[in-house]
Amino acid sequence: MRTHTVEVRRWCESLGGVARTAELARVGVDRHSLRAALDAGEVRRVREGVYATPDTGADVITAVLHGGTLGCVSRLQAEGLWLIDRDDRVHVSMPPTGRRRPHDDCECAIHWTASTNRGGMASIGDALVQVLQCQGAEHFFVALESAMRERRLSRSELQRLRGRLQIRHRHLVDFARWDADSGLESLLRLRLRPSGLDPASQVRIPGVGRVDFVLDDLIVIEVDGVPGHADSPGSRHKDLVRDAVASAHGLETLRFDYALVVYDWPLVEAAILAAVDRARRRRARRVVG
Ligand SMILES: [Zn+2]
Ligand SMILES: [Zn+2]
Structure with missing residues:
Protein backbone atom coordinates (compact mmCIF):
# COMPACT_ATOMS: atom_id res chain seq x y z
CA MET A 1 0.00 0.00 0.00
CA ARG A 2 1.23 3.48 -0.82
CA THR A 3 2.31 5.67 2.07
CA HIS A 4 1.19 9.29 1.85
CA THR A 5 4.08 11.69 1.09
CA VAL A 6 3.62 13.53 4.42
CA GLU A 7 3.67 10.16 6.21
CA VAL A 8 7.01 9.34 4.56
CA ARG A 9 8.42 12.53 6.04
CA ARG A 10 7.01 11.66 9.47
CA TRP A 11 8.61 8.21 9.34
CA CYS A 12 11.89 9.84 8.40
CA GLU A 13 11.51 12.21 11.37
CA SER A 14 10.70 9.36 13.72
CA LEU A 15 13.93 7.67 12.63
CA GLY A 16 15.84 10.78 13.71
CA GLY A 17 15.62 12.87 10.53
CA VAL A 18 17.95 10.75 8.39
CA ALA A 19 16.96 7.26 7.25
CA ARG A 20 18.13 4.56 4.88
CA THR A 21 15.88 2.98 2.28
CA ALA A 22 15.99 -0.31 4.22
CA GLU A 23 14.87 1.38 7.46
CA LEU A 24 12.01 3.09 5.65
CA ALA A 25 11.07 -0.21 3.98
CA ARG A 26 10.87 -1.88 7.41
CA VAL A 27 8.18 0.58 8.49
CA GLY A 28 6.27 0.03 5.25
CA VAL A 29 7.51 2.83 2.99
CA ASP A 30 7.94 1.35 -0.50
CA ARG A 31 10.01 2.78 -3.36
CA HIS A 32 7.02 4.38 -5.10
CA SER A 33 5.99 6.22 -1.95
CA LEU A 34 9.57 7.33 -1.41
CA ARG A 35 9.79 8.64 -4.98
CA ALA A 36 6.50 10.54 -4.54
CA ALA A 37 7.74 12.06 -1.25
CA LEU A 38 10.97 13.12 -2.98
CA ASP A 39 9.00 14.75 -5.82
CA ALA A 40 6.77 16.51 -3.29
CA GLY A 41 9.82 17.86 -1.40
CA GLU A 42 8.82 16.05 1.81
CA VAL A 43 12.22 14.33 1.96
CA ARG A 44 15.52 14.86 0.17
CA ARG A 45 18.07 12.36 -1.04
CA VAL A 46 21.42 12.86 0.72
CA ARG A 47 23.22 10.09 -1.14
CA GLU A 48 22.34 6.77 -2.70
CA GLY A 49 19.94 5.01 -0.31
CA VAL A 50 19.94 7.72 2.39
CA TYR A 51 17.13 10.25 2.83
CA ALA A 52 16.61 13.20 5.13
CA THR A 53 13.86 15.59 6.14
CA PRO A 54 14.28 19.05 4.53
CA ASP A 55 15.19 20.70 7.86
CA THR A 56 18.09 18.36 8.64
CA GLY A 57 21.14 20.39 9.71
CA ALA A 58 23.89 21.10 7.19
CA ASP A 59 26.54 19.46 9.39
CA VAL A 60 24.53 16.24 9.60
CA ILE A 61 24.21 16.22 5.80
CA THR A 62 27.99 16.74 5.45
CA ALA A 63 28.72 13.86 7.85
CA VAL A 64 26.36 11.55 5.97
CA LEU A 65 27.85 12.61 2.62
CA HIS A 66 31.25 11.74 4.05
CA GLY A 67 29.99 8.24 4.81
CA GLY A 68 29.62 8.58 8.58
CA THR A 69 27.60 10.27 11.30
CA LEU A 70 27.90 13.62 13.03
CA GLY A 71 30.23 13.18 16.01
CA CYS A 72 32.54 14.83 18.52
CA VAL A 73 32.23 18.62 19.02
CA SER A 74 29.96 19.00 15.96
CA ARG A 75 27.41 16.65 17.52
CA LEU A 76 27.44 18.59 20.80
CA GLN A 77 27.35 21.92 18.96
CA ALA A 78 24.22 20.75 17.12
CA GLU A 79 22.70 20.06 20.54
CA GLY A 80 23.52 23.58 21.75
CA LEU A 81 25.83 22.33 24.52
CA TRP A 82 28.68 24.46 25.91
CA LEU A 83 31.99 24.19 24.14
CA ILE A 84 35.12 26.15 24.97
CA ASP A 85 35.33 27.37 21.40
CA ARG A 86 33.68 26.74 18.08
CA ASP A 87 35.18 24.51 15.45
CA ASP A 88 33.83 25.18 11.98
CA ARG A 89 35.07 21.86 10.64
CA VAL A 90 32.55 19.05 10.68
CA HIS A 91 33.71 16.25 13.00
CA VAL A 92 32.57 12.95 11.54
CA SER A 93 32.31 9.63 13.29
CA MET A 94 33.27 6.86 10.87
CA PRO A 95 32.67 3.17 11.50
CA PRO A 96 36.09 1.45 11.60
CA THR A 97 35.02 -0.73 8.68
CA GLY A 98 33.50 2.22 6.83
CA ARG A 99 34.61 3.90 3.66
CA ARG A 100 35.33 7.57 3.18
CA ARG A 101 33.21 9.03 0.41
CA PRO A 102 34.47 11.96 -1.61
CA HIS A 103 32.25 15.02 -1.46
CA ASP A 104 32.58 18.73 -2.29
CA ASP A 105 34.54 21.04 0.05
CA CYS A 106 35.48 18.22 2.42
CA GLU A 107 37.39 19.58 5.43
CA CYS A 108 35.96 17.04 7.84
CA ALA A 109 37.81 15.98 10.99
CA ILE A 110 37.49 12.20 11.09
CA HIS A 111 37.11 9.87 14.05
CA TRP A 112 37.41 6.21 13.21
CA THR A 113 35.49 4.93 16.18
CA ALA A 114 32.40 2.78 16.41
CA SER A 115 29.40 4.85 17.50
CA THR A 116 25.69 4.51 17.59
CA ASN A 117 23.82 6.19 14.77
CA ARG A 118 20.44 7.76 15.08
CA GLY A 119 19.33 10.23 12.46
CA GLY A 120 22.87 10.62 11.17
CA MET A 121 24.20 11.55 14.61
CA ALA A 122 26.30 9.73 17.19
CA SER A 123 24.92 9.51 20.74
CA ILE A 124 25.88 12.23 23.24
CA GLY A 125 27.98 9.70 25.18
CA ASP A 126 29.86 8.59 22.06
CA ALA A 127 30.44 12.21 21.07
CA LEU A 128 31.84 13.04 24.54
CA VAL A 129 34.32 10.16 24.37
CA GLN A 130 35.44 11.52 20.99
CA VAL A 131 35.79 15.06 22.38
CA LEU A 132 38.15 13.78 25.09
CA GLN A 133 40.39 12.13 22.49
CA CYS A 134 40.13 14.95 19.97
CA GLN A 135 40.16 18.12 22.11
CA GLY A 136 41.43 17.10 25.53
CA ALA A 137 40.26 16.98 29.13
CA GLU A 138 39.08 20.58 29.56
CA HIS A 139 36.88 20.58 26.47
CA PHE A 140 35.48 17.24 27.54
CA PHE A 141 34.73 18.42 31.07
CA VAL A 142 32.95 21.61 29.96
CA ALA A 143 30.79 19.69 27.45
CA LEU A 144 30.12 16.94 30.01
CA GLU A 145 28.78 19.37 32.62
CA SER A 146 26.61 20.99 29.94
CA ALA A 147 25.16 17.60 28.95
CA MET A 148 24.53 16.83 32.63
CA ARG A 149 22.86 20.17 33.28
CA GLU A 150 20.57 19.67 30.27
CA ARG A 151 19.90 16.09 31.41
CA ARG A 152 21.13 14.79 28.07
CA LEU A 153 22.78 11.97 30.01
CA SER A 154 21.07 9.81 32.60
CA ARG A 155 22.91 8.64 35.72
CA SER A 156 23.34 5.18 34.23
CA GLU A 157 24.60 6.62 30.93
CA LEU A 158 27.07 8.73 32.91
CA GLN A 159 28.37 5.61 34.67
CA ARG A 160 28.66 3.79 31.35
CA LEU A 161 30.56 6.76 29.93
CA ARG A 162 32.90 6.71 32.96
CA GLY A 163 33.60 3.02 32.38
CA ARG A 164 34.63 3.73 28.78
CA LEU A 165 37.28 6.27 29.81
CA GLN A 166 40.87 5.44 30.61
CA ILE A 167 41.32 5.22 34.39
CA ARG A 168 43.39 8.42 34.45
CA HIS A 169 40.44 10.38 33.02
CA ARG A 170 37.67 9.02 35.26
CA HIS A 171 38.24 11.69 37.92
CA LEU A 172 36.72 14.17 35.46
CA VAL A 173 33.37 12.38 35.65
CA ASP A 174 33.61 12.11 39.45
CA PHE A 175 34.33 15.84 39.72
CA ALA A 176 31.49 16.86 37.37
CA ARG A 177 28.25 18.33 38.72
CA TRP A 178 24.65 18.35 37.47
CA ASP A 179 24.10 22.04 38.23
CA ALA A 180 26.95 24.03 36.68
CA ASP A 181 25.72 27.45 35.55
CA SER A 182 27.98 27.97 32.55
ZN1 LIG B 1 34.09 15.17 4.45
ZN1 LIG C 1 36.76 15.75 16.97
Missing part, protein backbone atom coordinates in the same frame (compact mmCIF):
# COMPACT_ATOMS: atom_id res chain seq x y z
CA GLY A 183 30.86 26.55 30.58
CA LEU A 184 33.06 29.24 32.08
CA GLU A 185 32.18 28.04 35.58
CA SER A 186 33.06 24.46 34.60
CA LEU A 187 36.41 25.59 33.22
CA LEU A 188 37.24 27.78 36.24
CA ARG A 189 36.33 25.05 38.71
CA LEU A 190 38.47 22.51 36.88
CA ARG A 191 41.43 24.89 36.55
CA LEU A 192 41.27 26.08 40.18
CA ARG A 193 40.91 22.56 41.50
CA PRO A 194 44.68 21.99 42.00
CA SER A 195 44.84 25.08 44.25
CA GLY A 196 41.92 23.84 46.34
CA LEU A 197 39.71 26.81 45.44
CA ASP A 198 36.05 26.19 44.67
CA PRO A 199 34.40 29.19 43.02
CA ALA A 200 30.73 29.75 43.84
CA SER A 201 28.97 31.04 40.75
CA GLN A 202 26.13 33.54 40.26
CA VAL A 203 26.31 34.76 43.85
CA ARG A 204 23.97 37.55 44.96
CA ILE A 205 25.72 40.10 47.19
CA PRO A 206 23.56 42.68 48.99
CA GLY A 207 24.03 46.12 47.44
CA VAL A 208 26.11 44.74 44.58
CA GLY A 209 23.76 42.31 42.85
CA ARG A 210 24.64 39.06 41.16
CA VAL A 211 28.33 38.52 40.50
CA ASP A 212 29.89 35.88 38.29
CA PHE A 213 32.01 34.14 40.94
CA VAL A 214 33.02 34.46 44.57
CA LEU A 215 36.12 32.78 45.97
CA ASP A 216 36.56 32.11 49.67
CA ASP A 217 33.91 34.76 50.49
CA LEU A 218 36.63 37.32 49.79
CA ILE A 219 37.28 37.69 46.09
CA VAL A 220 34.78 38.54 43.40
CA ILE A 221 35.63 37.44 39.86
CA GLU A 222 33.75 39.06 37.00
CA VAL A 223 34.24 37.84 33.44
CA ASP A 224 33.25 40.04 30.49
CA GLY A 225 32.77 39.09 26.87
CA VAL A 226 31.37 35.65 27.55
CA PRO A 227 30.01 34.28 24.23
CA GLY A 228 26.23 34.51 24.14
CA HIS A 229 26.10 37.12 26.93
CA ALA A 230 26.10 40.64 25.53
CA ASP A 231 27.58 43.24 27.88
CA SER A 232 24.93 45.94 28.13
CA PRO A 233 25.73 49.52 27.04
CA GLY A 234 26.71 51.78 29.91
CA SER A 235 27.93 48.73 31.75
CA ARG A 236 31.34 50.31 32.40
CA HIS A 237 29.83 52.80 34.85
CA LYS A 238 27.68 50.12 36.48
CA ASP A 239 30.74 47.87 36.83
CA LEU A 240 32.67 50.64 38.58
CA VAL A 241 29.78 51.21 41.00
CA ARG A 242 29.58 47.48 41.72
CA ASP A 243 33.33 47.28 42.32
CA ALA A 244 33.18 50.23 44.72
CA VAL A 245 30.26 48.73 46.66
CA ALA A 246 31.98 45.34 46.78
CA SER A 247 35.17 46.97 48.06
CA ALA A 248 33.17 48.78 50.77
CA HIS A 249 31.98 45.29 51.80
CA GLY A 250 35.61 44.16 52.03
CA LEU A 251 35.51 42.20 48.75
CA GLU A 252 38.20 42.65 46.15
CA THR A 253 36.95 42.42 42.55
CA LEU A 254 39.06 40.92 39.78
CA ARG A 255 37.92 41.46 36.22
CA PHE A 256 38.95 39.39 33.25
CA ASP A 257 37.56 38.88 29.82
CA TYR A 258 36.62 35.50 28.44
CA ALA A 259 39.62 35.30 26.09
CA LEU A 260 42.02 36.00 28.96
CA VAL A 261 40.53 33.23 31.11
CA VAL A 262 40.50 30.70 28.29
CA TYR A 263 43.77 31.49 26.52
CA ASP A 264 46.02 33.19 29.09
CA TRP A 265 45.33 31.11 32.17
CA PRO A 266 48.78 31.39 33.83
CA LEU A 267 48.34 35.17 34.14
CA VAL A 268 44.74 34.85 35.39
CA GLU A 269 45.71 32.14 37.85
CA ALA A 270 48.61 34.19 39.22
CA ALA A 271 46.29 37.18 39.72
CA ILE A 272 43.66 35.06 41.48
CA LEU A 273 46.11 33.26 43.78
CA ALA A 274 47.82 36.52 44.76
CA ALA A 275 44.46 38.18 45.51
CA VAL A 276 43.32 35.20 47.59
CA ASP A 277 46.59 35.26 49.50
CA ARG A 278 46.24 39.02 50.23
CA ALA A 279 42.62 38.57 51.34
CA ARG A 280 43.48 35.65 53.62
CA ARG A 281 46.26 37.67 55.26
CA ARG A 282 43.87 40.57 55.83
CA ARG A 283 41.33 38.22 57.37
CA ALA A 284 43.97 36.63 59.61
CA ARG A 285 45.09 40.09 60.79
CA ARG A 286 41.49 41.02 61.57
CA VAL A 287 40.99 37.81 63.54
CA VAL A 288 44.23 38.33 65.49
CA GLY A 289 43.66 42.07 65.96
Whole structure:
Protein backbone atom coordinates (compact mmCIF):
# COMPACT_ATOMS: atom_id res chain seq x y z
CA MET A 1 0.00 0.00 0.00
CA ARG A 2 1.23 3.48 -0.82
CA THR A 3 2.31 5.67 2.07
CA HIS A 4 1.19 9.29 1.85
CA THR A 5 4.08 11.69 1.09
CA VAL A 6 3.62 13.53 4.42
CA GLU A 7 3.67 10.16 6.21
CA VAL A 8 7.01 9.34 4.56
CA ARG A 9 8.42 12.53 6.04
CA ARG A 10 7.01 11.66 9.47
CA TRP A 11 8.61 8.21 9.34
CA CYS A 12 11.89 9.84 8.40
CA GLU A 13 11.51 12.21 11.37
CA SER A 14 10.70 9.36 13.72
CA LEU A 15 13.93 7.67 12.63
CA GLY A 16 15.84 10.78 13.71
CA GLY A 17 15.62 12.87 10.53
CA VAL A 18 17.95 10.75 8.39
CA ALA A 19 16.96 7.26 7.25
CA ARG A 20 18.13 4.56 4.88
CA THR A 21 15.88 2.98 2.28
CA ALA A 22 15.99 -0.31 4.22
CA GLU A 23 14.87 1.38 7.46
CA LEU A 24 12.01 3.09 5.65
CA ALA A 25 11.07 -0.21 3.98
CA ARG A 26 10.87 -1.88 7.41
CA VAL A 27 8.18 0.58 8.49
CA GLY A 28 6.27 0.03 5.25
CA VAL A 29 7.51 2.83 2.99
CA ASP A 30 7.94 1.35 -0.50
CA ARG A 31 10.01 2.78 -3.36
CA HIS A 32 7.02 4.38 -5.10
CA SER A 33 5.99 6.22 -1.95
CA LEU A 34 9.57 7.33 -1.41
CA ARG A 35 9.79 8.64 -4.98
CA ALA A 36 6.50 10.54 -4.54
CA ALA A 37 7.74 12.06 -1.25
CA LEU A 38 10.97 13.12 -2.98
CA ASP A 39 9.00 14.75 -5.82
CA ALA A 40 6.77 16.51 -3.29
CA GLY A 41 9.82 17.86 -1.40
CA GLU A 42 8.82 16.05 1.81
CA VAL A 43 12.22 14.33 1.96
CA ARG A 44 15.52 14.86 0.17
CA ARG A 45 18.07 12.36 -1.04
CA VAL A 46 21.42 12.86 0.72
CA ARG A 47 23.22 10.09 -1.14
CA GLU A 48 22.34 6.77 -2.70
CA GLY A 49 19.94 5.01 -0.31
CA VAL A 50 19.94 7.72 2.39
CA TYR A 51 17.13 10.25 2.83
CA ALA A 52 16.61 13.20 5.13
CA THR A 53 13.86 15.59 6.14
CA PRO A 54 14.28 19.05 4.53
CA ASP A 55 15.19 20.70 7.86
CA THR A 56 18.09 18.36 8.64
CA GLY A 57 21.14 20.39 9.71
CA ALA A 58 23.89 21.10 7.19
CA ASP A 59 26.54 19.46 9.39
CA VAL A 60 24.53 16.24 9.60
CA ILE A 61 24.21 16.22 5.80
CA THR A 62 27.99 16.74 5.45
CA ALA A 63 28.72 13.86 7.85
CA VAL A 64 26.36 11.55 5.97
CA LEU A 65 27.85 12.61 2.62
CA HIS A 66 31.25 11.74 4.05
CA GLY A 67 29.99 8.24 4.81
CA GLY A 68 29.62 8.58 8.58
CA THR A 69 27.60 10.27 11.30
CA LEU A 70 27.90 13.62 13.03
CA GLY A 71 30.23 13.18 16.01
CA CYS A 72 32.54 14.83 18.52
CA VAL A 73 32.23 18.62 19.02
CA SER A 74 29.96 19.00 15.96
CA ARG A 75 27.41 16.65 17.52
CA LEU A 76 27.44 18.59 20.80
CA GLN A 77 27.35 21.92 18.96
CA ALA A 78 24.22 20.75 17.12
CA GLU A 79 22.70 20.06 20.54
CA GLY A 80 23.52 23.58 21.75
CA LEU A 81 25.83 22.33 24.52
CA TRP A 82 28.68 24.46 25.91
CA LEU A 83 31.99 24.19 24.14
CA ILE A 84 35.12 26.15 24.97
CA ASP A 85 35.33 27.37 21.40
CA ARG A 86 33.68 26.74 18.08
CA ASP A 87 35.18 24.51 15.45
CA ASP A 88 33.83 25.18 11.98
CA ARG A 89 35.07 21.86 10.64
CA VAL A 90 32.55 19.05 10.68
CA HIS A 91 33.71 16.25 13.00
CA VAL A 92 32.57 12.95 11.54
CA SER A 93 32.31 9.63 13.29
CA MET A 94 33.27 6.86 10.87
CA PRO A 95 32.67 3.17 11.50
CA PRO A 96 36.09 1.45 11.60
CA THR A 97 35.02 -0.73 8.68
CA GLY A 98 33.50 2.22 6.83
CA ARG A 99 34.61 3.90 3.66
CA ARG A 100 35.33 7.57 3.18
CA ARG A 101 33.21 9.03 0.41
CA PRO A 102 34.47 11.96 -1.61
CA HIS A 103 32.25 15.02 -1.46
CA ASP A 104 32.58 18.73 -2.29
CA ASP A 105 34.54 21.04 0.05
CA CYS A 106 35.48 18.22 2.42
CA GLU A 107 37.39 19.58 5.43
CA CYS A 108 35.96 17.04 7.84
CA ALA A 109 37.81 15.98 10.99
CA ILE A 110 37.49 12.20 11.09
CA HIS A 111 37.11 9.87 14.05
CA TRP A 112 37.41 6.21 13.21
CA THR A 113 35.49 4.93 16.18
CA ALA A 114 32.40 2.78 16.41
CA SER A 115 29.40 4.85 17.50
CA THR A 116 25.69 4.51 17.59
CA ASN A 117 23.82 6.19 14.77
CA ARG A 118 20.44 7.76 15.08
CA GLY A 119 19.33 10.23 12.46
CA GLY A 120 22.87 10.62 11.17
CA MET A 121 24.20 11.55 14.61
CA ALA A 122 26.30 9.73 17.19
CA SER A 123 24.92 9.51 20.74
CA ILE A 124 25.88 12.23 23.24
CA GLY A 125 27.98 9.70 25.18
CA ASP A 126 29.86 8.59 22.06
CA ALA A 127 30.44 12.21 21.07
CA LEU A 128 31.84 13.04 24.54
CA VAL A 129 34.32 10.16 24.37
CA GLN A 130 35.44 11.52 20.99
CA VAL A 131 35.79 15.06 22.38
CA LEU A 132 38.15 13.78 25.09
CA GLN A 133 40.39 12.13 22.49
CA CYS A 134 40.13 14.95 19.97
CA GLN A 135 40.16 18.12 22.11
CA GLY A 136 41.43 17.10 25.53
CA ALA A 137 40.26 16.98 29.13
CA GLU A 138 39.08 20.58 29.56
CA HIS A 139 36.88 20.58 26.47
CA PHE A 140 35.48 17.24 27.54
CA PHE A 141 34.73 18.42 31.07
CA VAL A 142 32.95 21.61 29.96
CA ALA A 143 30.79 19.69 27.45
CA LEU A 144 30.12 16.94 30.01
CA GLU A 145 28.78 19.37 32.62
CA SER A 146 26.61 20.99 29.94
CA ALA A 147 25.16 17.60 28.95
CA MET A 148 24.53 16.83 32.63
CA ARG A 149 22.86 20.17 33.28
CA GLU A 150 20.57 19.67 30.27
CA ARG A 151 19.90 16.09 31.41
CA ARG A 152 21.13 14.79 28.07
CA LEU A 153 22.78 11.97 30.01
CA SER A 154 21.07 9.81 32.60
CA ARG A 155 22.91 8.64 35.72
CA SER A 156 23.34 5.18 34.23
CA GLU A 157 24.60 6.62 30.93
CA LEU A 158 27.07 8.73 32.91
CA GLN A 159 28.37 5.61 34.67
CA ARG A 160 28.66 3.79 31.35
CA LEU A 161 30.56 6.76 29.93
CA ARG A 162 32.90 6.71 32.96
CA GLY A 163 33.60 3.02 32.38
CA ARG A 164 34.63 3.73 28.78
CA LEU A 165 37.28 6.27 29.81
CA GLN A 166 40.87 5.44 30.61
CA ILE A 167 41.32 5.22 34.39
CA ARG A 168 43.39 8.42 34.45
CA HIS A 169 40.44 10.38 33.02
CA ARG A 170 37.67 9.02 35.26
CA HIS A 171 38.24 11.69 37.92
CA LEU A 172 36.72 14.17 35.46
CA VAL A 173 33.37 12.38 35.65
CA ASP A 174 33.61 12.11 39.45
CA PHE A 175 34.33 15.84 39.72
CA ALA A 176 31.49 16.86 37.37
CA ARG A 177 28.25 18.33 38.72
CA TRP A 178 24.65 18.35 37.47
CA ASP A 179 24.10 22.04 38.23
CA ALA A 180 26.95 24.03 36.68
CA ASP A 181 25.72 27.45 35.55
CA SER A 182 27.98 27.97 32.55
CA GLY A 183 30.86 26.55 30.58
CA LEU A 184 33.06 29.24 32.08
CA GLU A 185 32.18 28.04 35.58
CA SER A 186 33.06 24.46 34.60
CA LEU A 187 36.41 25.59 33.22
CA LEU A 188 37.24 27.78 36.24
CA ARG A 189 36.33 25.05 38.71
CA LEU A 190 38.47 22.51 36.88
CA ARG A 191 41.43 24.89 36.55
CA LEU A 192 41.27 26.08 40.18
CA ARG A 193 40.91 22.56 41.50
CA PRO A 194 44.68 21.99 42.00
CA SER A 195 44.84 25.08 44.25
CA GLY A 196 41.92 23.84 46.34
CA LEU A 197 39.71 26.81 45.44
CA ASP A 198 36.05 26.19 44.67
CA PRO A 199 34.40 29.19 43.02
CA ALA A 200 30.73 29.75 43.84
CA SER A 201 28.97 31.04 40.75
CA GLN A 202 26.13 33.54 40.26
CA VAL A 203 26.31 34.76 43.85
CA ARG A 204 23.97 37.55 44.96
CA ILE A 205 25.72 40.10 47.19
CA PRO A 206 23.56 42.68 48.99
CA GLY A 207 24.03 46.12 47.44
CA VAL A 208 26.11 44.74 44.58
CA GLY A 209 23.76 42.31 42.85
CA ARG A 210 24.64 39.06 41.16
CA VAL A 211 28.33 38.52 40.50
CA ASP A 212 29.89 35.88 38.29
CA PHE A 213 32.01 34.14 40.94
CA VAL A 214 33.02 34.46 44.57
CA LEU A 215 36.12 32.78 45.97
CA ASP A 216 36.56 32.11 49.67
CA ASP A 217 33.91 34.76 50.49
CA LEU A 218 36.63 37.32 49.79
CA ILE A 219 37.28 37.69 46.09
CA VAL A 220 34.78 38.54 43.40
CA ILE A 221 35.63 37.44 39.86
CA GLU A 222 33.75 39.06 37.00
CA VAL A 223 34.24 37.84 33.44
CA ASP A 224 33.25 40.04 30.49
CA GLY A 225 32.77 39.09 26.87
CA VAL A 226 31.37 35.65 27.55
CA PRO A 227 30.01 34.28 24.23
CA GLY A 228 26.23 34.51 24.14
CA HIS A 229 26.10 37.12 26.93
CA ALA A 230 26.10 40.64 25.53
CA ASP A 231 27.58 43.24 27.88
CA SER A 232 24.93 45.94 28.13
CA PRO A 233 25.73 49.52 27.04
CA GLY A 234 26.71 51.78 29.91
CA SER A 235 27.93 48.73 31.75
CA ARG A 236 31.34 50.31 32.40
CA HIS A 237 29.83 52.80 34.85
CA LYS A 238 27.68 50.12 36.48
CA ASP A 239 30.74 47.87 36.83
CA LEU A 240 32.67 50.64 38.58
CA VAL A 241 29.78 51.21 41.00
CA ARG A 242 29.58 47.48 41.72
CA ASP A 243 33.33 47.28 42.32
CA ALA A 244 33.18 50.23 44.72
CA VAL A 245 30.26 48.73 46.66
CA ALA A 246 31.98 45.34 46.78
CA SER A 247 35.17 46.97 48.06
CA ALA A 248 33.17 48.78 50.77
CA HIS A 249 31.98 45.29 51.80
CA GLY A 250 35.61 44.16 52.03
CA LEU A 251 35.51 42.20 48.75
CA GLU A 252 38.20 42.65 46.15
CA THR A 253 36.95 42.42 42.55
CA LEU A 254 39.06 40.92 39.78
CA ARG A 255 37.92 41.46 36.22
CA PHE A 256 38.95 39.39 33.25
CA ASP A 257 37.56 38.88 29.82
CA TYR A 258 36.62 35.50 28.44
CA ALA A 259 39.62 35.30 26.09
CA LEU A 260 42.02 36.00 28.96
CA VAL A 261 40.53 33.23 31.11
CA VAL A 262 40.50 30.70 28.29
CA TYR A 263 43.77 31.49 26.52
CA ASP A 264 46.02 33.19 29.09
CA TRP A 265 45.33 31.11 32.17
CA PRO A 266 48.78 31.39 33.83
CA LEU A 267 48.34 35.17 34.14
CA VAL A 268 44.74 34.85 35.39
CA GLU A 269 45.71 32.14 37.85
CA ALA A 270 48.61 34.19 39.22
CA ALA A 271 46.29 37.18 39.72
CA ILE A 272 43.66 35.06 41.48
CA LEU A 273 46.11 33.26 43.78
CA ALA A 274 47.82 36.52 44.76
CA ALA A 275 44.46 38.18 45.51
CA VAL A 276 43.32 35.20 47.59
CA ASP A 277 46.59 35.26 49.50
CA ARG A 278 46.24 39.02 50.23
CA ALA A 279 42.62 38.57 51.34
CA ARG A 280 43.48 35.65 53.62
CA ARG A 281 46.26 37.67 55.26
CA ARG A 282 43.87 40.57 55.83
CA ARG A 283 41.33 38.22 57.37
CA ALA A 284 43.97 36.63 59.61
CA ARG A 285 45.09 40.09 60.79
CA ARG A 286 41.49 41.02 61.57
CA VAL A 287 40.99 37.81 63.54
CA VAL A 288 44.23 38.33 65.49
CA GLY A 289 43.66 42.07 65.96
ZN1 LIG B 1 34.09 15.17 4.45
ZN1 LIG C 1 36.76 15.75 16.97
